Amino acid sequence: MAKIIALANQKGGVGKTTSAINIAAALGVKNQKVLLIDFDPQGSASSGVGVRKPQIKQSVYDVLIGRCRASDVIIKTEYKNLDVMPSGVDLAAAELELADFENRQNRLRDAIAEIKDNYHYIIIDCPPSLGMLTVNALTAADGIVIPMQCEYFALEGLSQMLMTVKQIKKLYNPSLDLTGLLITMYNGRLNLSIQVMEELKKHYEAKLFSVTIPRSVRLSEAPSYGAPIHYYDKKNKGAVNYGKIAKEIIDRT
Numbered sequence: 001m002a003k004i005i006a007l008a009n010q011k012g013g014v015g016k017t018t019s020a021i022n023i024a025a026a027l028g029v030k031n032q033k034v035l036l037i038d039f040d041p042q043g044s045a046s047s048g049v050g051v052r053k054p055q056i057k058q059s060v061y062d063v064l065i066g067r068c069r070a071s072d073v074i075i076k077t078e079y080k081n082l083d084v085m086p087s088g089v090d091l092a093a094a095e096l097e098l099a100d101f102e103n104r105q106n107r108l109r110d111a112i113a114e115i116k117d118n119y120h121y122i123i124i125d126c127p128p129s130l131g132m133l134t135v136n137a138l139t140a141a142d143g144i145v146i147p148m149q150c151e152y153f154a155l156e157g158l159s160q161m162l163m164t165v166k167q168i169k170k171l172y173n174p175s176l177d178l179t180g181l182l183i184t185m186y187n188g189r190l191n192l193s194i195q196v197m198e199e200l201k202k203h204y205e206a207k208l209f210s211v212t213i214p215r216s217v218r219l220s221e222a223p224s225y226g227a228p229i230h231y232y233d234k235k236n237k238g239a240v241n242y243g244k245i246a247k248e249i250i251d252r253t
């Protein structure tokens, strides 16, 4: 049965989508069968693994509201062991529409139950908010990976995020675990980054992944080719480190 990992942080632009794409692809390279769920109305995770708009007939939105089954919307990518459940702009409406459902926090969990056996990992790219979509992702998940940048406000954001995890654990999903904290866009020459890193190590040493993801133009270019970094520039430090993080996720889950 698949392990479900949500990449979540209420802050935008911290590297959730980039990390979801590249961790999912790296797990696939390591012979894990992977489903990437694009749970952000922006749809960047879908396009980042090469899915084009006209290919998307139905999306995770239709699955959430019960209009179709999970297996109906999954698209096979051209990358090893990697499938994707695409998102669409209509997913933005789900945030409100879900309010009318009973057990609204369980919609995703229940919908993907039928395909859980087909994968080793299901990776969920969350939107930048703590709304109903993220609550659904965290209720479905076994683990959460929190991508964050090494800056002062990240520490405040992190404690808010960890409080949310605690609440979801208590209310809906006792088995939710913090899989790891992932530092993205790291620049080891900046004093502030070094200081924040020290602070993080003081409090969360065991949860930090052993490597960070450096800032790299190649990582930001790859999505415009619809390619995970492993297939775009395999030797790039970001590609190598996302590979190491995938390995650590396998070890930790």
Ligand SMILES: Nc1ncnc2c1ncn2[C@@H]1O[C@H](COP(=O)(O)OP(=O)(O)O)[C@@H](O)[C@H]1O
Pocket (backbone or CB within 6 Å): 011, 012, 013, 014, 015, 016, 017, 018, 019, 044, 128, 184, 185, 186, 213, 214, 215, 216, 217, 219, 220, 221, 238
């Ligand atoms: N390691 C990195 N180096 C350089 N640019 C990055 C890196 N990670 C992400 N980016 C860029 O930063 C922006 C925000 O990243 P994204 O993954 O979309 O964050 P989020 O999903 O949290 O909003 C994007 O333009 C992305 O290409």
Ligand SMILES: [Mg+2]
Pocket (backbone or CB within 6 Å): 016, 017, 018, 040, 044, 126, 127
């Ligand atoms: Mg994103």
